[in-house]
Amino acid sequence: MVMKNPKLARVAKGARLELVPLQVLVPVISTIIALGIGLLIIAATGASVLEAIEAFWDGMAGSDFNIGASINRAISLALVGLGFIFASRANLTNVGGEGQIAMGGMFATAAALHGAGGLPLGLAFIVPLAVGTIAGAVWGGLAGFLKAVRGTNEVISTLLLSFIALPLVYWSVESFHLLRKPISDVSSLPESAEIPDTTKLPLLFPDNGSPLHIGLLIAAIAVVVVWLVLKHSTLGLRLRAVGLNATASRRAGMRTSLYVILAMTVSGGLGGLGGAIMILGQQFYLTSDFSSGYGFDGLVVGLLSRGSAVGVVIGALLFGFLRSGSINMEISAHVPSAVVLICQGLIVIVIAGSAILTNRKVTR
Amino acid sequence: MALLELSGLTKRFGAFTALDDISLLIERGEVHCLLGENGAGKSTLCNLVFGVHRPDAGTMTLGGEPFDPRGPAEALQRGVVMVHQHFNLVPNMSVAENLMLGRASAVLKPQDIIVRMEQLAAEYGLEIDPEARIDELSVGERQRVEIIKCLLGDPQLLVLDEPTAVLQPDEIDALLAICRQVALRGKSVILVTHKLGEISRVADRTTVLRQGRIIETVAMEGADIRSLVRSMVGRDVQSAGSVLAAAVDIEGKTPPKSSVDAAGPVSPGDPVLQISDLVYRDPHGVPRLDGLSLTVGTGEIVGIAGVEGNGQTELGLILAGLAAPSAGAIVVGGAQVGGCTPQEITDAGVGIVPEDRHAVACIKELSVAENLFLGAIGKFSRVGLLDKSARRKAAEAMMRDFDVRASSPDVSMASLSGGNQQKAVLARELSLDPLVFLLAAQPTRGLDVGAIEAVYNRIRAARDDGLGVLLISSELEELMAVSDRIAVIYRGKLVGELAAGSFSREAIGAMMSGHAHV
Structure with a gap:
């Protein structure tokens, strides 16, 4: 009993000393x-492990x-993940990536089908991208507005807004008008x-x-911009201040509700951009379930990155490649892709669990 | 034989050693004071004795038997009781009902409780109406209920953690008298305090703690108060006059008006802050400020005295722009600021040192430099990107000017001592431009003596530069040492005012407890 505490303290001390290697390891x-x-599960299903x-x-x-x-898949995941860390800088948790x-995707499709096709100079795809981004931004901003004005918990509102957005897509592809x-x-x-x-x-x-498209460049620009804003800009510092202590920020003259709405708007906009890129980059037509969980995978990417834009890139690539591999494994080797989903879940649990080790703070 | 024996107690929290090899005897029938600055380990020691924490090393014996409480319940069983700084009472229940809570018996016997209360009233002078609801009682009365709760079970050892911080002067006298009564009946009392005045009145022996170690244990008969201070602080305090007296509450040593000898007489100039008929109702509709009017002139420090909970906190929040008044006007230098945003109030030239340093004044996770320029984040930027080196330079200059001790402007605010945090807050607020008025609410709460001295000097210097200063404090000695004028707040109204030279503890104390203007 008495031995336990110093031992833990030593572990924590070691973790802080080698923080960087541990975060990669x-x-x-x-x-x-x-x-x-x-692999064990695959063996248990009776399929050939090598195959x-x-x-x-x-x-x-x-x-x-x-x-x-694989990289195309990673692009949308990265954008949703960037949105997540942008909101979380203001201590907001945007779990509504799927809805955004x-x-x-829906508004980008509408713009592409109705009018944008004839525009010159690349505007034909830029306008639908912009429209999709704005649609996501409105969806995220709505949650920010509710939070700022009514104090509604953004975890609940973004989740429920997703439950509204998904049937809206279904409705739009069901209705001829x-x-x-x-x-x-x-x-x-x-x-x-x-x-x-x-x-x-x-x-x-x-x-x-x-099939690699210019969405890669867009995502790369988004990574750099988000990194700059969060790490080195006045806006990033204000978001952080508001997220850490709203009262002190208000006293220091910041309009805290404005920053809450802004953070959620940008976060949602990045998700919307991700959706637009999925349609305009690879799928080319809207189906009711075109996203199929990218919003939630992107959320996990954002969670695992621990607020780092570089972490988002790594996580998005990991999940993008895993998704591609699992699809092929299901088709060629007849292994249920659920196995890969189980692996993804395991990765999340292990990383999140190990965060307790690496992040253990010395409490006074 | 001693009642409680501590030998070699050590308690660590992570890498921080809160208590280091503490050995101490508490005799039967003594009032034993624990004296020390904030963070010296007094509260941790109490928590070990009461079983809230368990020691990492060392042993305790109680009445000769080994004593290793695994929780407060076990400590209570062995006759150790504790009154915490924060009360554990149910506000909307009566005194008797509160006293029945936590009793082991399944059958409630109100009559037994009332009989026992009568006994305690006779023995200790602990009078209180068993039918009164807790939320109708004053803070002092609530504390009395806590003490009765402790004494119901006829304990051996009563531990009081900073019990006098929330009391007005006459209540403090009553509490100290109760402590003596308890000791006279052969029980022991451990009293935690950082006020020497109380110790010299009540203690049999005093143990001085500093940085988790026992510096000395002295019998109070014939003890030299100044040497206790030296043990507590670890050095001779430079200006041993008003600051020391105010910080440690040495009875009768407070000069009537020290600001006179510090800076010469001041003649207040034009009014810089004018509050008229200020009314504030909290979200539940309870009036917290009830027609308060006050004027502060340039070049004067006006102190607000009062028992906590009489509207001082709300006054501070309204002046800071964090709450909107229900009625009334606040004018600063000709501009109406009542109900304005914090930014507008800052622009009007108002500096605010808020009561709650951690919740309002600074963001402890951010760096010192970020906190110094929290209200001016855009000041060091190019096209929206932070110019961190320019900010660091400005922060370093500010830290030098205001003696904020930190290894670098980039370390987190949380790593600074309370005193250095407060100096950083003062640095930020006194560097505002324009600046005509400063509110300092409880500016020395939780600070050590050295930092208190620095804060007083800053406030006086600001006054000498022509600022109007409003000082809200629950420390009477502090107000008497620093203010040019003291107004007393009671139930949301100012009930009296004393001019420099006529400050008296008794007069202020009477007004604080609601007695008529003296």
């Missing part, structure tokens, strides 16, 4: 452990196409028409068949 080790458990690994690797990075597809993606494409034969699904070619995001390497 812990996610890597936890990923390896989680993948190892995944599964091969299919998994092939799906992630087996060809230029697969690498491009849905709004962004909204976005549903005209029925041409009996097998026509409830989905939108394909967007005009001019509104599709230009590819970065059109010659080698890689």
Whole structure:
């Protein structure tokens, strides 16, 4: 009993001394452990483990196409993750990435189908991107407004706003007077028409068949801008101050509600941009479930990054590649992709759990 | 044989050693005072004895038996009781009902409690109406209920953690008398305080703690108060006059008006702050300020005395722009600022040292430099990006001017001592431009003697520069040492005012407790 406390103190002290290596080591080790458990589960399902690994690797990075597809997935995840850390700088938790993606994708589709296609000079895809961003920003800003004016908990409001956004998408692709494409034969699904070619995001390497598009550049710019704002700008410091202590910030002359709304608006806007890029970059038409959990994966990416823009990039790439691999593993090796989802869950739990070790504060 | 024996007690919180090898005897029938500055380990020691914390090393014996309480319940069982700084009473229940809470018996016997209360009233003079609701009682009366609760079970050892901080002068006298009564009946009392005046009145022996160690234990008969101060602070206090007296409450040593000898007589000039008929109702509709009117002129320090909870906090919040008055006007230098935003109030030339340093004055997770320029974040920026080196330079200059001791402007505010935090807050508020008025609410709360001295000097210097200063404090000695004029607040109104030279503890104390203007 008496021995316990000094021992813990020593562990904590060691953790603080080697903070940087540990922060890299812990996610890597936890990923390896989680993948190892995944392999055990694959073996338990009776499928060939070697075959599964091969299919998994092939799906992630087996060809230029697969690498491009993996990175494309990472782009949207990164944008949602950036949105998450932007809001969390003001001590706000935006769990509504899924809804913000849905709004962004839906409005981007609408803009692309109705008018933007004929615009010159790249405006054909820039305008739908902007419209999608604004739609996500409004969706996030709404939660910020409720928080600032009524004190509504943003975790609840962003989650519930997602539950509104997803049926809105469903409604829009179900209704002919909204976005549903005209029925041409009996097998026509409830989905939108394909967007005009001019509104599709230009590819970065059109010659080698890689689907990698300029969304990568947009995401890279977003990473740099978010990093600059959060780390080095007056706005970032104000957001942090408001998040840490609203009363002291108010006393220091800051308009705290303004910053709450702003943080949620920017956060939602990044999610909306992610949704727009999913439609304009790869899917090209809207379906009711086009996001299929990117908002929640992006949330996890944001959580695991611990507020660092670089962490978001790493996490988004990890999850993007895992998603690609799992899809291929399911198709080629007949391993349920649920196994990969289980691995993802394990990674999250292990990393989050290990955060207790690396972050243990010495309480007085 | 001693009642309580502590030997080699050590308690660490992480890397911080709160108590280091404490050995101490508490005799039966003595009032034993624990004296020390904030953070010296007094409260931690009490918490070990009461079982709130467990020691990392060392042993205790109580009445000769080993004593290692795993929680307050076990300590209570062994006859150790404690009155905490914060009371544990249910506000909307009666005194008797509160006293029945936590009794082991499943059957409530109100009559037994009332009989026992009558006994205690006779023995100790602890009179209180068993039917009164807690929320109708004054702070002093509530504390009396806590003490009765402790004495119900006929304990061996009564621990009081800074019990006098919330009391007015006559209540302090009553409490100290109760302590003597308890000791006379063969029980022991541990009394935690940082006020020497109380110790010389009540203690049999005093133990001085500093940085978790026992410096000395002295019998109070014939003890030299000044040497106790030296033990407590660890050095000779430079200006042993008013500051020391105010900080440690040495009875009768307070000069009637020290600001006179510090800076010469002041003649207040034009009014800089004018408050008229200020009314404030809290969100529940309870009036906290009830037609308060006050004027502060340039170049004067006006003190507000009062028992806590009589509207001082609300007055501070309204002046800071964190609460809007229900009625009345506040004018600073010709501009109406009642109900304005904090920014507008700052622009009018008002500096605020708020009562709650951690909740309002600074953000402890941010760096010292960030806190120094919290209201002027945009001052050091280029195209929206922070110019951290320019800010660091400005912060360093400010820290030098105001003697804020930190290894660098980039360390977190939380790593500074309370005194240095407060100096940083003063630095920020006194560097405002324009600046015509300063509110200092409880500016020395929780500070050590050296920092208190620095704060007083800053406030006096600001006054000498022509600022109007409003000093809200619950420390009477502090007000008497620093103010040019003292107004007394009672139930949201000013009930009297004393001019420099006519300050008297008794007169102010009478007004604080609601007795008519003296």
